[in-house]
Amino acid sequence: MDTLKLRARGITKTFHSGRQALETLASIDLTVEAGEFVTVIGPSGCGKSTLFNIVAGIETPGAGTIAIDGVVESERAGKAGYMPQKPLLLPWKTVEENVILGLDVRHVPRKQALAGARELLKRFGLLEFAPHYPATLSGGMSQRVALLRTVLFNPGFLLLDEPFGALDALTRLSCQMWLLDVWQEFRASVLFITHDVREAILLSNRIYVLSARPARVLRVVEARLPYPRQPQQLASPEASQLESELMSLLLKEQQL
Amino acid sequence: MKLRKLANYGPALVLILALLALWQLYVQAGQVSPLFLPAPTAIVAALAHNWPIIYDNTLQTLLETVLGILLATLFGLAMAILLDVSSWMRRAIYPLLVISQTIPMIALAPLLLIWIGPDIRSKLIVVIIYCFFPIAVACADGLASVEPELINLLRSMRATRWQILWMVRLPAALPSFFSGLRIAATYSVVGAIFGEYVGAEKGLGIYMQRATNSFAIAQVFAAIVVTAVLSLLLFGLVSLIERIALPWYHGATYRRA
Incomplete structure (x- = not known):
């Protein structure tokens, strides 16, 4: 009955360092429906990435519950494909070996994993780079490869944390259109973080x-x-x- | 391509030849007795004349060096991983490692001889003490230098601690490891020779000692030349292994099928 991919309820997080307490998240409620593209925007340093890490299972919330596919579980890691801002491709692995990193972690047989990776690279126009080392790739290409690594690990639920933030405008635009293509192909649920309002409007539901x-x-x-x-x-x-509208809302927050 | 690489060594070669020529002239001009300081040509002659004996001793030293550096690598890697287990471990072990490097070898080597005997084991221990440290330190630094975001990425994939070490941190530490190994390789020959010098049945160290005692200075120099060549060859070998093991680190753009 529940078509929600993600339901986060009352998520809080406070970081402690010595006696100082830094309240980062004050009760966040957030849902992502199956197949929905949801974007979170906010002023820089507001705790978007913290929320993100909590959903990915890398950090634990101070309070609140997170249900993925209707299941509340404290061990959430592995239930979503997680992509941070940097591509973080391993320089000693070729592009195709980087794409199967998540499957390696899951002990998927190598042949099967590589076959899946090649199919994916072919479908999204990167097959020629399969045997290359990442050092030869441009920034945009690296992000595409990183995105395919994320998709191959979990095509159902993608967590993308400002994946195109470091790219130049033109490359970013082409990566954005490419992401929409990937999203439609896999009918993925996406939770996307950015501080770029136009990017949010262009991509999201x-x-x-x-x-x-x-x-x-x-x-x-x-x-x-x-x-x-x-x-x-x-x-x-x-x-x-x-x-x-969004711009003026954010601008007000940024001044605080 | 190969010629150009050789050309890189040109300046060093010219300098060495010039120094050798000066040396030769100095001795030939009668500035110093050839008994005290033999001319380069006399050293080459001594090397050729004593080659069978020197060769025999060189093999022994080479065996100690290679075995020693292999053991030092295992030990150094184990130490690096141990240092990496927790910051508590690091604080406990690191000072001990540093202290191990402050032991005057000139005091320890004779003791090893007394405790263990003049066979290969006492030499291996000297080589290991000389060589594990640069390997352990370089490798520990390499392990610690991995980006935290990368660790998070692996954690988001539900990788275990050992998977993160094996799949990401150890491979990322390999370039540092090889830097440490190159330093260790240059130390290793000297370490083995030092171990032999205080007492051994065979080896370049004991050969040098005997030659010195019998005032055969040209033979001492001949053994020094062999030592230098041995060290350079080991250094080159490590560099070669590194180039083969880390093609991505040396500018390869793609993997050959």
Whole structure:
């Protein structure tokens, strides 16, 4: 009955360092439906990545519950494909070996894993790079490979933490369109983090706006642009209105 | 390509030849008795003349060196992993490792001889003490230098601690490991010779000692030349192994099938 991929309820997190306590998350509620593309935006340093690490199972929340596929479990690691800002490709492994990293962890037989990786690389136009070392790849290419590594590990639920933040504008745009392609292909549920409002509008079904630290959800908005999304849609009146609305909301938070 | 690489050694070669020529001239001009300081040509002659004996002793030293450095590598790696287990372990063990390097070998080597005897084992211990330290330190630094984000990525995949060590941290530490190994390789020959010098049946060290005692200085120099060549060869061998083991670190762009 539950079509929710992710339901996070009342998530809090406070970091302690000596006697100092840093309240980072103040009760976050967040859901991602199956197949939905949800983006979290917020001013920098607001705790987006902390929320993210909690969902990925790398950190434990101070309070609250997280259900993935309706199951509440404290050992969440491995239930989502996690992609941080840096591509973090291993320089001693070739592109295809990097893509199967998650399957190696799961002890999937190598032949089977490599076959899966090649199929994926072929489908998304990277097959020619399969035997290359990552040092030869451009920034955009590295991120694509990292994304495929994430997809191969768990195509159902992708956690993407500002994956295109370090790319130049043009590369970023082409990576964004490429991500939408991947998303549609696998009907993946995506939780995406960014501080780029236009990126959020271009990619998402729904957008959560977080406040400055300690973070809480300021607003949840739906981005009702038709699919397939195109960069030109950002120029449409609804998109522009949404952009200025979100922008002023964030700007107010940033000044605090 | 190969010629160009050789050309890199050109300046060093020219300098060495010039110094040798100066040396030769100095001795030939009668500035010093050839008994005290033999000319380079006399050293080459001594090397050729005594080659069968020197060769025999060299094999013994080479055996000690190679065995010693293999054991030192195992020991150094084990220490590096132990240092890495927890910060508590690091604080406990690191000072001991440093202290082990402050032991004056000139005092320890004769004791080893008394405790263990003049066979190969006492030499291996000297080589190990000389060589494990650079390997352990370099490797521990390499293990510690892995990006925390990368560790998090592996944890998000539910990798175990050992999987993270085996799949990510050890491979990432390999370039550092080889830097340490290169330093260790240059120490190792000297270590073995030192071990032999205080007492052995065979080896370049004891050969040098006997030659010195019988005032055959040209033969001492001949053994020194062999020592230097041996060290250089070991250094080159380690570099070669590194190039083969870490193609990605040396500019390879793709894996050959």
